[in-house]
Amino acid sequence: MTTLSSCEKKRDLNDNPFFEEWDTPHGVPPFSKIMPEHYEKAFERAFSLYAEEINQIVSNNETPSFQNTIEAFDRAGEMFERVYNIFEYICDTASSKEIREAQKTILPKVKLFLSSIYQNEKLFDKVSRIYDRRMSLELDKTERRLVEKIYERFTDGGALLDKSQRSRLQDIETQCVEIQSAISANILAQDSTYYFEVPISKVEGLPLEIKDLAREEANRRNLEDKMVFTFRRSSIFPFLQTSNNRDLRKSFYTAYTSRCNKGEWDNTDNIHRLMELRAEKAEMLGFRSYAHYRISHQNEKNPDKIFSMVKEIFKYANLKAKEERGRLFTQFTMDNRECDSTDFKSWDWWYYAEKLRKKEYISDDQIRNFFSLDNVQLGAFNLLNRLYGITFRPIAAPTYEKNVRVYEVINDDLSSLGVLYIDPYSRNGKKQGAWCSELVPSREINGKRRAAIVAVSYNFTEPIDKNRPTLLGLKEVRTFFHEMGHAIHFLFCRTKYNLLRHPEWDVVEFPSKLMEQWAFEPSILRSYAFHYRNSEAISKSSIEKIQKVLLFNQGFDLTELSAAALLDLEIHMLKDYTDFNADSFQQEVLYKKYEMIPQIEPRYRLPYFAHILKDDYAAGYYFYLYSEVMAHDTFDAFVQTGDVTDKRMAQQLRKYLESSGDLDGESSYQAMIGHQPEIMHMLLRRGMIQKQKEEEIDKEQVEDSDE
Numbered sequence: 001m002t003t004l005s006s007c008e009k010k011r012d013l014n015d016n017p018f019f020e021e022w023d024t025p026h027g028v029p030p031f032s033k034i035m036p037e038h039y040e041k042a043f044e045r046a047f048s049l050y051a052e053e054i055n056q057i058v059s060n061n062e063t064p065s066f067q068n069t070i071e072a073f074d075r076a077g078e079m080f081e082r083v084y085n086i087f088e089y090i091c092d093t094a095s096s097k098e099i100r101e102a103q104k105t106i107l108p109k110v111k112l113f114l115s116s117i118y119q120n121e122k123l124f125d126k127v128s129r130i131y132d133r134r135m136s137l138e139l140d141k142t143e144r145r146l147v148e149k150i151y152e153r154f155t156d157g158g159a160l161l162d163k164s165q166r167s168r169l170q171d172i173e174t175q176c177v178e179i180q181s182a183i184s185a186n187i188l189a190q191d192s193t194y195y196f197e198v199p200i201s202k203v204e205g206l207p208l209e210i211k212d213l214a215r216e217e218a219n220r221r222n223l224e225d226k227m228v229f230t231f232r233r234s235s236i237f238p239f240l241q242t243s244n245n246r247d248l249r250k251s252f253y254t255a256y257t258s259r260c261n262k263g264e265w266d267n268t269d270n271i272h273r274l275m276e277l278r279a280e281k282a283e284m285l286g287f288r289s290y291a292h293y294r295i296s297h298q299n300e301k302n303p304d305k306i307f308s309m310v311k312e313i314f315k316y317a318n319l320k321a322k323e324e325r326g327r328l329f330t331q332f333t334m335d336n337r338e339c340d341s342t343d344f345k346s347w348d349w350w351y352y353a354e355k356l357r358k359k360e361y362i363s364d365d366q367i368r369n370f371f372s373l374d375n376v377q378l379g380a381f382n383l384l385n386r387l388y389g390i391t392f393r394p395i396a397a398p399t400y401e402k403n404v405r406v407y408e409v410i411n412d413d414l415s416s417l418g419v420l421y422i423d424p425y426s427r428n429g430k431k432q433g434a435w436c437s438e439l440v441p442s443r444e445i446n447g448k449r450r451a452a453i454v455a456v457s458y459n460f461t462e463p464i465d466k467n468r469p470t471l472l473g474l475k476e477v478r479t480f481f482h483e484m485g486h487a488i489h490f491l492f493c494r495t496k497y498n499l500l501r502h503p504e505w506d507v508v509e510f511p512s513k514l515m516e517q518w519a520f521e522p523s524i525l526r527s528y529a530f531h532y533r534n535s536e537a538i539s540k541s542s543i544e545k546i547q548k549v550l551l552f553n554q555g556f557d558l559t560e561l562s563a564a565a566l567l568d569l570e571i572h573m574l575k576d577y578t579d580f581n582a583d584s585f586q587q588e589v590l591y592k593k594y595e596m597i598p599q600i601e602p603r604y605r606l607p608y609f610a611h612i613l614k615d616d617y618a619a620g621y622y623f624y625l626y627s628e629v630m631a632h633d634t635f636d637a638f639v640q641t642g643d644v645t646d647k648r649m650a651q652q653l654r655k656y657l658e659s660s661g662d663l664d665g666e667s668s669y670q671a672m673i674g675h676q677p678e679i680m681h682m683l684l685r686r687g688m689i690q691k692q693k694e695e696e697i698d699k700e701q702v703e704d705s706d707e
């Protein structure tokens with residue numbers, strides 16, 4: 001019996017999709033075969049293969065060269081990357097109890113393994129011998145950049161520190177991972193367990209569709225005569241915008257902004273500890289603060305420039321928001337005669353903005369019918385076809401979820417560019433928001449390009465009624481285009497070196513923010529905005545109204561966004577966190593130091609500011625702004641040609657996207673546009689400043705230039 005069962009077990013352990021070649025269309029992951037229990041073994045094998053490859057580099061007796069050290073290092077770890085990408089993707093899109101358990105054991109091991117590579121003294125010795133001679137070796141710019149990037153990874157891992165400091169650094173990393181997974185788990189738990197229940201009789205003003213969803217949520221919880229709302233953006237924000245009951249808006253919004261601030265899922269101590277550890281790490285690596293450390297690794301390396309850019313944007317936004325507030329006050333005091341304008345609060349802003357939008361502009365309800373998910377998707381596909389000549393062909397491929405759509409992306413010369421997954425709907429086990437994942441990166445192998453496999457994930461509402469498709473609001477349309485911008489960047493990538501595949505973080509959002517710019521251009525709208533029922537084309541007046549409404553409430557929008565960026569920079573600029581308190585810190589910084597208007601909250605308060613609590617956007621929430629500045633600047637270059645899909649500009653853009661990691665961003669951007677990004681186009685297109693004023697400034701400058 002014993003023999004049999006252990007035999008059985010042995011066979012099971014080796015029966016792992018990660019140990020086999022993927023015999024699937026275009027080599028996509030065999031999702032239907034990958035089970036949660038496969039990951040741990042797959043990681044173990046990936047670690048040992050990776051370690052073996054590193055060992056080969058280290059034990060090579062030849063003099064270290066670019067080829068035998070740098071290039072070999074760049075090529076190592078392919079299986080690790082494959083397992084990691086898919087694991088991360090499944091954690092985000094199809095999490096379960098088993099996956100969460102696996103995360104707990106696997107993620108600390110990953111971090112530990114990766115840091116052990118960058119703690120390898122012999123390997124660092126080889127790398128630094130090449131780094132020291134990088135100017136005299138015959139390396140082109142890209143190769144030199146690769147050497148510098150790899151060297152930087154080692155110094156970030158503490159390669160220049162003594163032994164005890166290095167072990168402390170490792171200790172810090174381990175603790176950070178533990179804290180960060182506790183933080184994410186708290187946010188996920190808070191969001192998935194909390195719900196706001198309201199007696200049906202008290203729900204007034206909400207659109208039918210939102211009420212239907214709220215009834216569904218209540219039914220799921222066996223709550224009769226109730227409606228249930230959640231922290232999902234598609235639930236709470238429509239509620240805040242349309243519920244006539246002010247007290248309910250207040251309670252729900254207060255619960256939202258108090259997420260993970262106390263109680264069972266409290267993140268405040270975690271944040272405090274994480275900040276201390278990050279500051280200690282930055283200091284050990286020789287930086288003034290964690291923000292300085294992070295910014296030094298970006299395309300724009302000057303913290304002063306970044307700070308003043310964010311402050312400048314915030315200043316214009318806050319001013320514009322004050323103007324907007326004035327109009328909302330008027331409406332508010334008309335509805336609440338007993339109140340004066342000082343009673344106007346943040347939970348009122350959403351409601352009165354929506355009221356004003358409906359009265360004077362166009363509401364999402366009026367135009368949703370023209371933005372069915374399928375039409376919007378077609379719109380993005382058509383646009384990419386107009387720009388780059390690429391097409392999208394649906395293919396049958398294994399998926400992890402029935403609603404996922406899979407396409408082969410084909411170049412105009414009919415060669416395959418890669419595979420695109422679109423995972424549109426919200427569901428349990430899927431994280432909130434929208435994102436793009438690189439499942440299998442494109443790679444140059446022996447001069448041949450391996451096609452990329454990329455996925456975009458959204459949280460749109462799955463249709464309940466079979467006769468009515470998912471209809472998107474303008475924000476969601478923009479989100480759809482945004483993620484497609486990331487996807488196209490991954491699909492286009494032709495960088496020879498793996499470690500240069502991604503450009504610096506501050507420019508990562510550039511292709512996606514740029515893609516957004518096209519979504520509502522009149523000529524593009526006419527190509528996809530058709531009524532879902534009768535295919536009637538969107539009218540000229542609706543297009544005009546859309547252009548107008550896009551500028552509506554932008555002061556508010558940009559204020560909450562840039563406030564979050566400021567908050568993030570400020571918290572990571574601190575050196576001493578004794579007596580740190582997340583709540584009072586936020587108050588001090590935003591409302592006292594920067595005089596933000598009190599009716600606006602930052603996009604995220606610290607306890608649920610997941611972007612910056614993870615490593616990716618730590619001291620880097622401003623990346624969105626920096627990238628957006630570039631996007632508006634580039635889009636203006638398209639506009640200047642007289643054709644927003646100008647082929648020649650698109651060709652230059654594609655060249656930039658193909659090789660965006662090869663060169664430093666500044667010079668490749670300069671090569672594409674001819675100048676460095678200027679914030680003016682963003683302020684203009686967001687309506688923070690007027691075209692007229694900008695022309696006046698230009699005119700004044702021309703006239704003044706005589707002096």
Ligand SMILES: [Zn+2]
Nearest residue numbers: 482486509512
């Ligand atoms: Zn993005």
